[in-house]
Amino acid sequence: MRASDLLGREVLDRDGIRLGVVTDLRCVLDGPLRGGLCAPRVEALLVSRHRTGSLLGYDRNEQQGPWLLRVLVRLLHRRLTVVPWTVVETSQAGPLARPLALRVAAADLPAAEGRRTPG
């Protein structure tokens, strides 16, 4: 599996309601130790309505300037949802379902916090 197989994938909740597309993979460096670093392990999917402009980082960072750009980009990404990997339906092993299905309803997911990503 490649990272690009997950990025851009549509996400549906338990009831088949479209949540958006995967814009990023939030990882923790606590995977198996390989060489000097622990491998990044996917902890959650960041899901937004669009992909456009997500890489600019404004959707995840409340302080980043300038104001004009922040407002424009956040308008595009009003609803950024953090979907923990544990609720992603992976039971049917092998290739992941396309689109990704969740085991929970959209309403039960936490909205992304506005603070900047640790890093």
Add this chain to the structure above:
Amino acid sequence: MTVAAGRVIDLHLHLLDRQVVDPDGRMVCKVDDLELELDERGRPYVTAILLGPRALGPRLGGRLGRWVAAIGERLAERDRPVSRIDFSLVTDIGSAIAVSRPRGRLDVIPLEDWVEEHVIARIPGSRHESE
């Protein structure tokens, strides 16, 4: 930026498309894609950096992406898998991704070697630094 265990990063924002550099400060490649594997509890983790047209092509998408991937396929030696740098070689994730092995010993950029050998090395002065 040094990396402590337990640090949180966003793969797309902090890892994909970043420059990979070797211990001598030479540029190796971009992180064109990342290889993921599932651990024993079914959670994906990063096992390698993928590079070259066959890694980049699918990310470009569309007809252009297929072209890039197809060209990569043609250029590659037969049965050679997509070029990868194992994640065990990564020593730092910052504004660049540092790896612990020099570029020459990674053997991941055959095109650079080909251009060097067949084009650039034939032009006088290619072995010397500028004056």
Add this chain to the structure above:
Amino acid sequence: MKQLLSVALGVLTAIGGFVDIGDLVTSGLVGSRFGLSLAWATLVGVVGICLFAEMSGRVAAVSGRATFDLVRERLGPRAGLANLAASFLITVLTFAAEVGGIALALELASSVNYLLWVPAAGLAVWLVIWRVRFSVLENVFGLLGLALVVFAVALWKLSPSWSDLAHQVLAPHNPSGEGLPTYFYYAIALFGAAMTPYEVFFFSSGGVEEHWTKRDIRTSRLNVFVGFPLGGLLSLSIAATAALVLLPRNIEVDALAQVGLPVAVAAGKLALAAAILGFVAATFGAALETGLSSGYAVAQYFGWQWGKLVRPREAARFHLVVLASTIAAVATILTTIDPIKVTEYSVVFSAVALPLTYLPILVISNDRDYMGDKVNGRVSNLLGSVFLVLVVVAAVAAIPLMLATKAGQ
């Protein structure tokens, strides 16, 4: 003392390096058609390039990443590749214009047809890129480019009514009886001539190659904030001499020869010789910068080793791109297409492509992951946002205006 000298050298090369064929032609042309009533566009362009170059220099110093690295990181591989295609084409188009400019300047000195000079000029540019050290080429051509100061001397010798000139600058109006679309078309051309993207590719890549650190930010700022505005004054002097000598005689610039004519009228042969030297140095220096920039852009997008500090063999694909661009630039001019027309299109298309590189730099210079405490301050961000709007408006308006005015006819 030594440090002072190196700072002075940096500022002087920034002045001399500011002017290229785009500035020469556009300033002369606009001066001869609109007087100084479009000086505001040059001034806005100079403020813009200061802002843009300062941000990308700071990003290069703090993160060690040059412009096109960041373009791909922030726009993703797909939009980044489209950006690369557009930026690369415009850089090569500008490269062609500069090579044509070298040849035209040599024709003025020798009366040998410029087409015969083109292959020689292309070869010389490539050889210098291949063999000569970065700092040498930057300093030599920047300093020789200072010869263009004769335009300021010529302006002074013409002893114009300074209050009248100031009035033209401060109370802009369209004096020529030409349509407003034409007026704004040339405003965008001047803006594009001052804010060419290749200058920023070159500036930031140079910073990375010379291993700038946080400590170099001050020097780089000084070069930008002192050197570029003084370079802009050279542009304005060219426009002013054209406005004083050519405009009253109904001469509209369509050849490089006409740009230098006011210097001869005002100050004679020796001054004209200096002007020609300045033409050659400015266009040669810019040809080096555009040639290198074409390689920088491609290599940085794909992550290849690039640069002049390593042996060419170690940056093989980078040098291959530079070689191919040089051949393409020479071939373009050898089609006998008018180099002045190539120049006019290259500055307008520069304005069209500008947002593509401006936006990622503005974003990164605000990103604490890269910049730590060296992110933009309030003033930078205020100006940066104003220019973001300006740059987008100019880019969007450029093509419709070009069509409506038949490229300014």
Add this chain to the structure above:
Amino acid sequence: MIRLRSLVIAGAAVVAVTGCVAPAPSPGAFEGKAVQTAKAALSSVDTALLASATAVRGRLPQPYLETTLSSAEDSLSSIQTAFDSVQPPATATSDRLRDTLDRLLSRGSDGLAQLRIASRREDHAVVAEATRSLQQVADGLDRFEQEHSG
């Protein structure tokens, strides 16, 4: 993104096409085209006159003079070719307009050729004569422009 690239290419193509001369459909448009032509021609003739005068004052080196003159000559000749390729509307006024301007352009071309040849030979008498004749052409073009621009 692909769209952007095709836009740039399309833009370049349109520019290349519109740079050519379109047939003038109405007498008014033809007159406008004639005024544009006169203006451009005047620029070439005046450039040559200024260069020649500056050289006479010993302020312009020979190679620069020659280059300036031959580029003025080239640009006048392409201006004339472009104007001659326009199909004039079938009115007596337009025909007269075309004749007047075309005569001026031809005299300008002759004058410029004469000036270039004499300048290269450094034949001062002929230079003076060519300058006088070009000055008349310039006055004629100027008058033409004044009379016909609305």
